[in-house]
Amino acid sequence: MKILLVIVAIVLSSPAFGEHPLVLQSDFGEKDGAVASMRGVAISVSPSIPLYDLTHEIPTYNIWEASLRLIQTIEYWPKGTVFVSVVDPGVGTSRKSVVLKTRTDHYIVTPDNGTLTFVAQQLGIAELREIDEAVNRLKNSEASYTFHGRDVYAYTGARLAAGTISFEQVGRLLPAEVVSIPFQKAVFANDEIRGNIPILDIQYGNVWTNISRETFKLLMAETGTDLHVRIRHQDETVFDGQIPYVETFGAVELGEPLIYINSVNNVSLALNQGSFAEVHGIASGPDWSIQLVVD
Numbered sequence: 001m002k003i004l005l006v007i008v009a010i011v012l013s014s015p016a017f018g019e020h021p022l023v024l025q026s027d028f029g030e031k032d033g034a035v036a037s038m039r040g041v042a043i044s045v046s047p048s049i050p051l052y053d054l055t056h057e058i059p060t061y062n063i064w065e066a067s068l069r070l071i072q073t074i075e076y077w078p079k080g081t082v083f084v085s086v087v088d089p090g091v092g093t094s095r096k097s098v099v100l101k102t103r104t105d106h107y108i109v110t111p112d113n114g115t116l117t118f119v120a121q122q123l124g125i126a127e128l129r130e131i132d133e134a135v136n137r138l139k140n141s142e143a144s145y146t147f148h149g150r151d152v153y154a155y156t157g158a159r160l161a162a163g164t165i166s167f168e169q170v171g172r173l174l175p176a177e178v179v180s181i182p183f184q185k186a187v188f189a190n191d192e193i194r195g196n197i198p199i200l201d202i203q204y205g206n207v208w209t210n211i212s213r214e215t216f217k218l219l220m221a222e223t224g225t226d227l228h229v230r231i232r233h234q235d236e237t238v239f240d241g242q243i244p245y246v247e248t249f250g251a252v253e254l255g256e257p258l259i260y261i262n263s264v265n266n267v268s269l270a271l272n273q274g275s276f277a278e279v280h281g282i283a284s285g286p287d288w289s290i291q292l293v294v295d
Contacts, residue, residue, distance in 0.1 A: 019046065020080035022161040025054040025069060026149060027062065027087045034147075038084070038154040041138060045158035054083070061089040063114040064181055064285055068199050070108065071118035072264065079105040084157040085115050086149035097131040097152055099160065099170045100178065107167070109157040111148070116178040125176040131156050132171035183286040186211040188218040197231070197288040201268070205275025207231075207282050209290050211267040219294050221245050227259055229269065230291040231282060239280045242295070243269065259292075267292070 022042055028034040035056050042051055054073055058066050066087040074083065088095075088111045096112040103124035108116060109131075133152060136159065141151035159165045186195035186209070195211040221227060223246060231239040244252065245259040249272045252258045257276060262268040269276050276282065 019049055019163060020082055020161045021050040021052060021077060022157055023052045023054050023073075023077065023081060023083045024056070024154070024157075025058065025066060025083065025085040025087075026056045027058040027060045027066070028056050028149070030056055034149070037147075037150045038086075041150055041154045042158035042161075045155065045164060046162035049158060049161055054085075058087050061087065063087050063089070064117075065199065066115050067117040067119070067181070070115070071122055074102070074106050074108075074119065074123065075104065077106065080107075082107045082109065082157045082161040084108075084149075084153045085110040086153055087115060088113065088148060091148050092145040095179075096174070097133070097148060098128055098174065098178075099131060099156065099167070100128050101126045101167060107157075107160060109153045109160070112179050114179050114181040117180045120178050120180065125178070127167070128174045128176055128178065129167065129170040130172050130174050136165065136170060181286050183210075184289045186215045188215055191219075191293065193219060193292045195267075195290050195292075196286065197282065197284045197290055199284045200277050200282070201262070201270075204270070205277040205279075206262070207269040207276050208262055208264075208284075209267045209269075211290070211292070213261050213265045213267075216261070216267050216292075219292060221294055223247055225294060228293040228295050229259070230293075231280075232289045232291075233283070234287050238282060249273070 024038055042049055055069060066085050070085055090113055098112045100108045100116055103126045108119055131152060136156040138151045138155045144151055184194060184196040193211055195209050197207055198210050199208050201208055225245050226242045227245055229241060229243050243257045243259050252272050254272050255274050256272055258270055260268055
């Protein structure tokens, strides 16, 4: 019994006990030492933190894509995981530095500048706290105004992941509201579906939409059905044509278009072994919309 108690005491006193993964995301790229500095700050807080990268290749200043990459990833990580997301064109201005706790018990450390758009909508806000920089800021960084990713977010995220601070010690409680980027939500009405093109499948040029499998079913489209597809950028029509709905790429000839359900159960457009986005000049973002109709 005494041996067991000693083992339990050692485990409980270990720096790694109760620590959670820390996942970093930014638009910094890997060409210089910015990302390494963030990692170094985290490891300095606790060398045993499980430290990972989501991506550091978010297009510069693209808050929209940062929000999307988070929502595509968070649910696959265990409860308690802390995400640090730094795409911060307003660094040093009056935008708030916050930590959001989702209803799924994940934490996101980030500027409140739209990065939390999809997290708040899809995972919900359990609590939102503003980072108290008088306590949660890297020592001797007070005179630095342009690298909050290192000085505030990585530091606070690491302290939270390591259990050095509790969520309540992050700072004052805020109303459960965040800055959100407006976009066309997927809706079915008048025998058509309207939605948004949030992001592209970058490697292959497929066009991903926010239209879920369940919403798509409301069209009563069966495999092999041709759909009338219209894609707009703001008020300009960029694509207007017929595309078959099929289960897989091989159901159409090489170079031919198709509609399919992608790996996250949303409607997507593609060319069989080609780039739909490149061929038709399609991009993504809050101002790109799509309309589907069964003729």
